[in-house]
Amino acid sequence: MxxxxxxxxxxxxxxxxxxxxxxxxxxxxxxxxxxxxxxxxxxxxxxxxxxxxxxxxxxxxxxxxxxxxxxxxxxxxxxxxxxxxxxxxxxxxxxxxxxxxxxxxxxxxxxxxxxxxxxxxxxxxxSADDKTITLHRYNDYWRIPYKDIICVSRISRQLVITTRLLGEITDNRGIKEFFDLLEDNRFLFIDRSCFVNIDYISQINGFSLKLKDGQVLPISRRSLKNVKQTLLEQWGT
The missing domain is CATH 3.40.50.2300 (Response regulator)
Incomplete structure (x- = not known):
């Protein structure tokens, strides 16, 4: 479509x-x-x-x-x-x-x-270089390139997709369902209710990470080891 x-x-x-x-x-x-x-x-x-x-x-x-x-x-x-x-x-x-x-x-x-x-x-x-996902809500449709997705969070009963150009878009799917739909290793869970696009991470400090836009997000104790390991592999350290 x-x-x-x-x-x-x-x-x-x-x-x-x-x-x-x-x-x-x-x-x-x-x-x-x-x-x-x-x-x-x-x-x-x-x-x-x-x-x-x-x-x-x-x-x-x-x-x-x-x-x-x-x-x-x-x-x-x-x-x-x-x-x-x-x-x-x-x-x-x-x-x-x-x-x-x-x-x-x-x-x-x-x-x-x-x-x-x-x-x-x-x-x-x-044939665009980057993958895209089509989001729809009622009669509204958005085709979002993966590279424009900064992070995805579950807030109350809604999924909030934060994008580079369009700001926040809400969706009714579960966060795991949405993560599996993307099926791309640039996305990383930092908490059971939030995953981020690794390309937007600028720093990790203790139990938090900083995004390139200055936003600071908490990392759960359970996710910390995997987050650090994944980032070290991606950053070549």
């Missing part, structure tokens, strides 16, 4: 894009979860609230905020999402790459060009 945000001030263009996505989905057996916006500010409200799409399809020419400005704002919250620009003018095509756009699609050639753009987008996301 790929999350797609479409932003265009033309409802007709949005419908045309959605139809193209539907055709691509059936042809390539790829599922899309689509959110549509006619106002860039509304899209940014969702992004700032932690809802990040895998693919952003942005109209370049919109009142108040153009697609390039919107893309620059989006990039502050996600470095890995694919951006596809749409325009009615080919002479603007070269400008798209300044915002790390994957593709630039001319609306007159929408059906032909968007298929190529989507193929490239799906391939880029699928």
């Amino acid at each position: 790929f999350n797609v945000f479409i932003c265009d001030d033309s409802k007709l263009d949005i419908e045309n894009i959605k139809n193209c996505l539907s055709v691509f989905s059936k042809k390539k057996h790829v599922d899309f979860n689509i959110s549509e916006f006619s106002n860039p500010e509304m899209l940014m409200y969702e992004v700032e609230d932690g809802k990040i799409a895998d693919i952003f399809i942005l109209d370049v020419e919109m009142p108040d905020m153009d697609g390039f400005e919107l893309a620059d704002k989006i990039r502050k919250y996600t470095e890995t999402s694919v951006i596809i620009f749409l325009t009615s003018h080919d002479e603007m095509a070269s400008m798209g790459y300044k915002s790390k756009a994957l593709r630039y699609v001319i609306k007159l050639n929408l059906e032909r060009d968007i298929e190529e753009a989507l193929e490239s987008a799906v391939a880029e996301i699928s």
